[in-house]
Amino acid sequence: MKGILQNKPFLYILTGLIVAMIPLVTDMDRSTLTMLNLIVIYAIVAIGFNILLGYAGQISLGHAAFMGLGAYISAYFTSNFELPFLASLLLAGVIPMVVGLILGLVALRLEGHYLAIATLGFGVALQQTFKEWIGFTNGFSGARAVTPEIFGFALREREHFFVLVVIVCVLLILFAHNLLSSKTGRALIAMRDSEHAAQAMGVSLFKYKLIAFALSTFYAGIGGSLYVHLIRFTEPNQWGIDVSLNLLAMVVIGGLASIPGSVLGAAFIVFIPEFVKDIEWLQNIKNVASIFTGVALVLVILFFPYGLARISTQIKASLLKRQKQPIPKEMEG
């Protein structure tokens, strides 16, 4: 029994099962359900992004554009060519992945902050392309997407759509988990920890940086496709730097190199602003949600630098060696 509970894939599936069931057995507001859907969708993108940032140690500040690309592709192919939803979902993953490979090539030449800004520029340029390539994106009038149908069953209700996104999420989690606990995962972490040693052990930086970018943009594209079929609309302004920064925040708040962390982080970033907005006595302050999210971000970094997913481990560790503070005080010079 204990063995099963330590089997992570099993736990992922079990959790997914329970989560997918919740809306079906409880009576939830439709808008709350939409939010739950969004959380899972962002979780998918965050997991991909975590592979890139948390495992491979490569930063990107332009990932929102890949999510947008996935959204546009899926909207375009389902509406204009009546491509079945599942096929367009796959396409919405694959095409951003190919574009992501180009970004990966850039990453081969750049490090750290230079990479951050280059990816930021890449994202802005891609977003600008959404604005100008009207034939494909319909410009600012926005692209519409149909309600997805799977084997003839239309996912019109939020509860059903939720089951779909949870299944996709669980499948992608399992894939990521398997991959990350095999050769590829070890190579990515090795590359992050020490590029030299990784190379000396036969890890090709070329190959694994490209893999990391390809995987993360694939996940982003899938997330984008699910997003656009949930909201059934998208427009270029959505896929700007603020969403990219949110993705980054999700991964760091949740915990770098942690799959459950990515999910937690997504939930945190999507849910907190909504939660704050509903607190009545705060409503007179303009932008209180933004201030609150900002403060939360800072506090998490300062006090839980390993992310929400590792809070319990962190507390345990600090209890064990109480003399050692989790955040060492800075030495005065």
Add this chain to the structure above:
Amino acid sequence: MRNYSKKGLSLAFIFVLLFSMTACSGEKSTSGKAKEKEKVELAQGVTKDSVKIGTIGVQSGALAFIGTPYFEGMEAYLNKVNDDGGVNGRKIELVKKDDEFKPDKAVQAMESLVYDDKVFAVVGQLGTPGVMATESIVKDEGIPAVYFGSGAKQLTKSGENFFPVQPNYYYEGKLMAKYAVEEFKAKNVVVIYQNDDVGRDGVEGFAEGLKELGKSGLLKEEGKLAVGAADTDFTVPVQKAKSLNPDVVIVYSLAGATTGILKEFEKVNFNVPMITTYSNADASFLALAAPGAPNVIENLHVMGWVDAKPEKLKPLMDAMAKYFPNQKVINAYTMAGWVAAETFVAGLKEAGDNLSWEGYIKAMNGLTFTDGLAPEISYVKGKREGVTKMALSKVTKNDKGAFIFELKTDYTEFK
């Protein structure tokens, strides 16, 4: 940790099975829900002494400067109506939702208004992305939606329950073409437009207007100059405009970019008649733009669809002073919000006690409203164009040396 057993696979299988089961049961529950809806649909959000309505728009973030005055205008009008006893004894209750100008938030907001708060109507939803994203919900549910704070042109064709008021940018562009040709006798026009949903619809409408007037030659392809809303340097478009030697310049951008463009005009001393959009037709725009361009601003003409004569504006000014005494900024957005509420209430009065959605839509279909800030709003015979009559005002200095708008033309339609 890594003894992934066959259990995993078999569980995945069970998972899929469960999914298909729950999917079926889910379907049952929804059809139940649908029935429930039918029962209350007659007057969702209406009681004998209240009508609950909802609105969605940006109230935080970068674009809050639009939403804040807009919703104040709306609330000022509704407060006034409520303080005067409401409509047929019913007080109007407004539920505001912030969508941060994001489609997904707008969808959530619309869902909670329609399904959770169960409002009677959606009034004055603001922001093109949100309006577009929620269009399908409004259409599917058939809930009356009055006034869209959006210049998107397809709203005129969205359906019976859509009641646009504010003219769309495309139409305004067409009307600008008419003014350029008929008022200014233009031979050579340049359009500087904000490169987003606002400006692009405007420039498209302008070109279409010229075409319909048989004057396509007035605007050349190189005469369409894009600017960004957040640009910090307007030298290039203004240099280009100047080099084309136009006799009229259309400045189709919102306040921020427009002030930047005017300053650049001032810098290079480029004096040519300009026409800008109704979004800039208010005193706060002048307060923003005039200091940096005191000379060229007198060349500026602005489109207007609300009657901004002081006597017409008095109720608005009084209500704002009463309910929002700290607000100094009263601008085109405030007026827009005011008109949104005004139009909805006009329909509510018309509908009397027949407050089903069908009843309200029927009442609106018979409405031609001329008592408000807008010169005329009519939905008779399925008309859904919103306001079509607009007039041109010019910036001038009054006796005290302050810049004001002076009405130059009658309210006219395109053809």
Add this chain to the structure above:
Amino acid sequence: MEPILQVENLSISFGGLKAIDDLSLSVEKGSIYGLIGPNGAGKTTVFNCISRFYTADQGKLTFQGNVNLLNYKVHQMVDIGLVRTFQNVELFKNLTVLENLIIGQHSMTKGGFFAQGLRLPSVKREEKRIRDKALEIMDFLGIRGIEHLPGAAQPYGVMKLIELGRALMSDPKMIILDEPAAGMNHSETQTLTDLIKKIRDKFEVTILLVEHDMNLVMEVCEKICVINFGKKIAEGTPNEIQNHPAVQEAYLGKEDEVHA
């Protein structure tokens, strides 16, 4: 005995400064070969050239008689059987000890991208194989029991052993050790001396090492090359080197305390 590695006329300079100047050496198969020299003599640079981190300005590097190392990239070194360690132990701090070792088998680990993602039976078998192999090597090195602890949280000496184990995992024909005894105390160094010999015998590898600790070098190496200012000043058996006048002058003479 045939040479496994031949370095011919190797030169490299950084910003006009010659770090290695026309260096040639030849390492015999199955031998333990030492490269010594005073600080800044260019020893590690030689290593970096051989392991392809640096590309030499000129010179030839031949491995196993016919493999031109210049045709290979850093990460391909393990494929042809050449593996190295680092001066300041470079373990992967976010991997466990076991995983650190397993990385050594990276190039030889079978299983495609999708096979891994779907965790096909072949991947599971492969994971088991490399895991067993890693455990075997840990047994050999005497560091069993810490498999699941973080690699970077071990005592320094243990980290050195882990790094050695990682190198052994790649089924190398030749191991290049960059100051294996640095930071070790006397008894640890003694153990290391025995270990290096044991490794050579058990795994049938050639060992090339750079070292400061003269005791270790003299005791373990069969042939030694001394360089100074990037140039070879002597080559021979420990005995020959100890008595070589140029070496004494350049190196040993100044650092008598090393002998003490």
Add this chain to the structure above:
Amino acid sequence: MVEFFQNVIAGLETGSLYALAALGLVLIYRTSDVINFAQGEMAMFSSFIAFTLFQQTMSYPVAFLGAIVFAVVLGFLVERIFIRPASKATLVSKMIITLGLIMIFNGLASAIFGIDMHPFRKALTMDNMTIGEVIIQPNAIFIISITLVIMAILFYMIKNTLMGIAIRATAQNETTAKLMGVPVSKVYSLSWIIATVLGAIAGVLIAPTTNVSTTMMAEVHLKSFIAAVLGGFGSFVGPVVGGFVIGVFDNLVGYYISLQWKTVIVYALLIIILIVKPTGLFGKVHRKKV
């Protein structure tokens, strides 16, 4: 040709503001290893202070100085409260803190100052000059020269004063600097203060163009990043040149190639330059130590 010069001069004017902001970014990055994404928002806050003071006193110098004094305090506090406690955090974590600061400052600014745009006056309001047919605003000359003067002072300080040496030492190697007795914590405070002041100056000077609003710095901020990357984070000259290059290039592409595709072209070029010279135009490429 007139248009060409007109575009170049305007490009230099906006470019110098990008340069000021970029210099602030690089200063902070070099000393405390943080990329300050909140620099734009902090500058916006300072500009609001200048605007408010100007409203009260109607004196431009007072408003300008007030903004600078505020920036000094702000820079000091931000470093002390937010950055220093995280000094042991990873680079990405520090970056995220500054992202959090964006949200906090932007939210606070609209809560305190409201969300409306306000006009703001130029530093110099004299009549335009003309050279040939090229129109030159005294204000533009003022902006370009004040930028160059500030840079000169900064370069001088960094090269020749004790504090400058301390900053450079800390930038090179924090631990060694500490061991050598450099007051590293003072250096951190100082670099944040200087950087925030530089941002504030850029904000007050751009305000006449963008108006004072919570979003006024969006474009300048983004461009300052590009300027810093283009010139290279490794030097203090690079970002300045980078700023000028971006300002001018932006206009020339807009004028001679395409206004719509300008952004895409500029960013594509940035990426290409980075690929060719990964450490920026002025960055030195080091052989990596193994």
